Amino acid sequence: MPGAQKGDFAAKLRVAQLRPTKQRVALARLLFAGADRHVTAERLHAEAANSGVRLSLATVYNSLHQFTAAGLLRQVIVDGEKTHFDTNTGEHHHFYFEGGDLLTDIPGGDVRIEGLPRAPAGTEIERVDVVVRLKSRG
Amino acid sequence: MPGAQKGDFAAKLRVAQLRPTKQRVALARLLFAGADRHVTAERLHAEAANSGVRLSLATVYNSLHQFTAAGLLRQVIVDGEKTHFDTNTGEHHHFYFEGGDLLTDIPGGDVRIEGLPRAPAGTEIERVDVVVRLKSRG
DNA sequence: CAATAGATTAGAATTATTCTAAATAACTCA
DNA sequence: TGAGTTATTTAGAATAATTCTAATCTATTG
Numbered sequence: 001m002p003g004a005q006k007g008d009f010a011a012k013l014r015v016a017q018l019r020p021t022k023q024r025v026a027l028a029r030l031l032f033a034g035a036d037r038h039v040t041a042e043r044l045h046a047e048a049a050n051s052g053v054r055l056s057l058a059t060v061y062n063s064l065h066q067f068t069a070a071g072l073l074r075q076v077i078v079d080g081e082k083t084h085f086d087t088n089t090g091e092h093h094h095f096y097f098e099g100g101d102l103l104t105d106i107p108g109g110d111v112r113i114e115g116l117p118r119a120p121a122g123t124e125i126e127r128v129d130v131v132v133r134l135k136s137r138g
Numbered sequence: 139m140p141g142a143q144k145g146d147f148a149a150k151l152r153v154a155q156l157r158p159t160k161q162r163v164a165l166a167r168l169l170f171a172g173a174d175r176h177v178t179a180e181r182l183h184a185e186a187a188n189s190g191v192r193l194s195l196a197t198v199y200n201s202l203h204q205f206t207a208a209g210l211l212r213q214v215i216v217d218g219e220k221t222h223f224d225t226n227t228g229e230h231h232h233f234y235f236e237g238g239d240l241l242t243d244i245p246g247g248d249v250r251i252e253g254l255p256r257a258p259a260g261t262e263i264e265r266v267d268v269v270v271r272l273k274s275r276g
Numbered sequence: 277c278a279a280t281a282g283a284t285t286a287g288a289a290t291t292a293t294t295c296t297a298a299a300t301a302a303c304t305c306a
Numbered sequence: 307t308g309a310g311t312t313a314t315t316t317a318g319a320a321t322a323a324t325t326c327t328a329a330t331c332t333a334t335t336g
Contacts, residue, residue, distance in 0.1 A: 019333060021283060041324080056285050061324065077218045081293095082323070095257075098264065110253040116270060117244060119233075123272040126236065130268050132254060134261040157302060159314060179293080194316050199293065219324095220292070 009033075016070035026053040027063050031073070036088040038076065038103040039064075044085075076103060078131050093130035106132065147171075154208035164191040165201050169211070174226040176214065176241040177202075182223075214241060216269050231268035244270065 009028040010020035018024060030047055031039065039047075045060045064085050067073040076084040078096045084103055091108030111130060119125045147166040148158035156162060168185055169177065177185075183198045202223050205211040214222040216234045222241055229246030249268060257263045 019282065021333070023284070058286080058325080059284055062284080075218075077215060080213075080215045080218070080221050083218050097261065104258075106255060110255065112250075112252045113268065114250045114252070115248040116268075117248065119270070119272055120242075122275055123235065124275045126271045126273045128268065128270050130251065130254075130266065132257070132266050133264045134257055135264045137260055137262045157313065159302070161315070196294080196317080197315055200315080 012072070016067070016072055018066055018070060023053070023055040023059050024063055024066075026051075026055070027060065028067075028072075031067070031087050036086070036105065038084050038086050040082045040084055040101075042082070076129075078103065093132070095132050095134055097134050097136075106130070150210070154205070154210060156204055156208060161191070161193040161197050162201050162204075164189075164193070165198065166205075166210075169205070169225050174224070174243065176222050176224050178220045178222055178239075180220070214267075216241065231270070233270050233272055235272050235274075244268070 009025045009032065012032065013020040013024055013028060026048060027044065030044060030051065031037065041057065041060045041064055044064070045055075045057050048055055048060070064073065068075055068085065071089060073085045073087060074089045076086050076094060078084060078094065079101070082101070086103070086105075088105055093106040093108060093111055095104045095106060096102070113128060113130065116128070147163045147170065150170065151158040151162055151166060164186060165182065168182060168189065169175065179195065179198045179202055182202070183193070183195050186193055186198070202211065206213055206223065209227060211223045211225060212227045214224050214232060216222060216232065217239070220239070224241070224243075226243055231244040231246060231249055233242045233244060234240070251266060251268070254266070
């Protein structure tokens with residue numbers, strides 16, 4: 001099976017109804033080749049540049065949003081300045097290191113949240129996000 | 139006790155080591171006169187203008203941050219675009235209506251979170267935020 | 277391969293927020 | 307109270323993340 005490596009990402013994109021362009025495949029490789037990870041647009045753009053792929057920041061933004069819409073990524077809002085994207089789309093939560101711009105996952109299965117009120121009339125719960133904000137111990 | 143109304147806010151500011159200027163007192167009145175509330179800088183600025191107080195947006199930002207540092211307000215990060223400030227500084231969580239830019243409180247006492255892992259070595263938990271994201275029921 | 281729909285791009289535009297330096301107002305205390 | 311000191315306010319410039327635009331490319335399809 002020659003070309004299998006590369007084909008994985010192209011196939012993944014095709015399943016998501018996204019044309020597997022050079023840029024999208026390159027970003028998909030950076031995002032999905034290894035373990036789950038968290039990225040910002042800026043950082044992913046820098047990484048792409050480092051790994052020899054030339055693409056514009058606009059394309060990174062476009063792709064991150066398209067991947068998110070397709071369910072391949074999920075947005076994590078924790079710091080008001082930048083948007084973080086998470087390759088782990090399953091149920092889970094986050095540790096966030098204030099200032100450090102660093103996120104790590106808390107497996108969802110371990111966490112139970114009890115006593116939440118019902119969703120207000122006319123609405124339904126889309127998702128429950130838990131962010132554990134950390135500071136370094138003085 | 140004449141001037142008691144106004145004095146409340148000036149006193150509150152003095153306790154917080156903030157000089158009770160006309161602008162800060164006006165903002166404090168808007169924020170703390172009634173029930174707990176959530177505001178953005180832009181909205182508070184508009185409200186101040188409506189209530190006849192002329193102050194700059196920069197002052198609103200300054201004041202919101204100073205109030206927050208003094209423990210009178212708390213920041214709520216839920217939507218990546220704007221920062222929300224909450225007059226309820228006690229333990230509690232939030233419902234967030236996607237798109238609607240609207241926040242409501244979930245009393246903290248009712249909610250229990252179990253199964254969180256320990257804070258990573260060298261860090262401690264500063265706060266645990268729960269955001270229940272709502273969408274309108276289709 | 278030609279035609280077409282979709283993607284990429286550079287750079288301008290937008291938005292929230294912060295910064296800067298000058299003008300103003302609050303506080304101190306003699 | 308009034309001079310002097312210090313903190314605050316302000317308009318507008320600056321910044322930073324993100325989105326938009328219009329033109330240029332590229333993948334796909336027949």
